[in-house]
Amino acid sequence: MMPSPKHVTPSPNNQDIENLNRIAQDILDPEKTIVDLIPHIGDLRALLERHTLLKLTTEVNLAEDRTLLDSGMAVSPLMAAFCAREVLRSAAFIKGAGAAVQDAAREDRPVRVLYAGCGPFALLALPLMAAFSAQQVVFTLIDIHPESLRCAQHLIDAFGFSGHVLEHVCADATRYQIPLDSIPDVIVSETMNVCLGKEPQVSIARHLLAQAPDALMVPQAVSVEACLLDRSKEHVPVAEQQDKPVEPVRDRIYLGKIFELNAENIRQWADITEERLPAGSITIPTPLLQRYQLRLLTRITVYGQTCLQDYDSSLNLPQALPGKPTFAGGETLQFHYRLGVRPGLCYETIG
Numbered sequence: 001m002m003p004s005p006k007h008v009t010p011s012p013n014n015q016d017i018e019n020l021n022r023i024a025q026d027i028l029d030p031e032k033t034i035v036d037l038i039p040h041i042g043d044l045r046a047l048l049e050r051h052t053l054l055k056l057t058t059e060v061n062l063a064e065d066r067t068l069l070d071s072g073m074a075v076s077p078l079m080a081a082f083c084a085r086e087v088l089r090s091a092a093f094i095k096g097a098g099a100a101v102q103d104a105a106r107e108d109r110p111v112r113v114l115y116a117g118c119g120p121f122a123l124l125a126l127p128l129m130a131a132f133s134a135q136q137v138v139f140t141l142i143d144i145h146p147e148s149l150r151c152a153q154h155l156i157d158a159f160g161f162s163g164h165v166l167e168h169v170c171a172d173a174t175r176y177q178i179p180l181d182s183i184p185d186v187i188v189s190e191t192m193n194v195c196l197g198k199e200p201q202v203s204i205a206r207h208l209l210a211q212a213p214d215a216l217m218v219p220q221a222v223s224v225e226a227c228l229l230d231r232s233k234e235h236v237p238v239a240e241q242q243d244k245p246v247e248p249v250r251d252r253i254y255l256g257k258i259f260e261l262n263a264e265n266i267r268q269w270a271d272i273t274e275e276r277l278p279a280g281s282i283t284i285p286t287p288l289l290q291r292y293q294l295r296l297l298t299r300i301t302v303y304g305q306t307c308l309q310d311y312d313s314s315l316n317l318p319q320a321l322p323g324k325p326t327f328a329g330g331e332t333l334q335f336h337y338r339l340g341v342r343p344g345l346c347y348e349t350i351g
Contacts, residue, residue: 096302117144121152205261258280
């Protein structure tokens with residue numbers, strides 16, 4: 001999957017560097033929404049893919065080279081690279097990380113950003129290196145895969161941003177001990193799957209924020225909510241959209257928030273040592289009409305006003321409960337969040 005040691009990529013020319021600077025400024029423009037940024041993220045992805053050491057191909061199993069940790073699955077370098085092709089997701093996280101850096105700005109030293117799970121592109125850092133000087137922001141980059149760190153370091157060096165990096169760390173971020181002289185002002189980690197399942201986002205956030213309790217978090221909050229929905233009303237058929245998209249008139253009954261990952265909750269969980277975190281409960285209304293199905297919704301506040309909502313990315317697709325159970329109405333579901341090798345939300349039916 002990885003190129004041979006003799007593999008080389010073209011060095012960025014002045015036009016590439018100018019393009020990266022332009023893209024970075026556009027992403028951080030407070031007047032631009034993440035939808036406005038779709039073409040800019042496309043340009044960024046193409047630029048990074050052109051200069052990466054990673055062989056980008058869909059002819060292999062994208063699950064190969066993933067690593068199973070005590071806290072969940074770390075996706076392969078190739079899969080991490082392909083995540084950059086989710087344009088709204090990339091736009092939101094880069095924009096949110098930039099806003100957090102601006103809010104954390106100091107006069108006495110650069111803002112220190114700890115980026116856990118940087119992947120082969122260091123996607124959320126590289127544009128910020130173009131937008132801010134090394135006197136304004138510096139990064140510690142962590143990834144479990146040496147291939148990812150090697151590729152990220154190559155891109156950073158090629159674009160002339162090596163001065164922005166305090167350290168490249170090949171480690172499990174849930175076990176990383178932050179040096180006392182490098183406590184971060186901002187913690188960035190996009191190591192998640194839909195409904196906060198499978199991947200170690202929760203464990204990484206808990207472990208790092210415990211060591212840097214005053215740091216700003218990106219994402220700022222990730223919530224999982226429950227609703228009943230009529231799947232036939234979720235989307236407008238393409239034939240009916242004609243010249244421009246039409247917003248669907250969805251048929252949903254919201255049942256409440258089940259779980260939220262944010263700094264306040266992480267602090268409340270500080271004394272929990274068992275492999276489960278508390279979560280909420282919902283009650284299925286009765287009578288339950290046949291057209292409704294229970295789904296979990298993942299909503300992400302990346303930072304400030306920058307958010308990812310339903311269908312914005314693969315992280316925001318409504319999800320059925322495991323096994324797609326059916327309900328008669330009147331049941332109460334009590335949830336908890338399971339930590340460990342297979343992290344995710346679990347529930348028990350009461351009544």
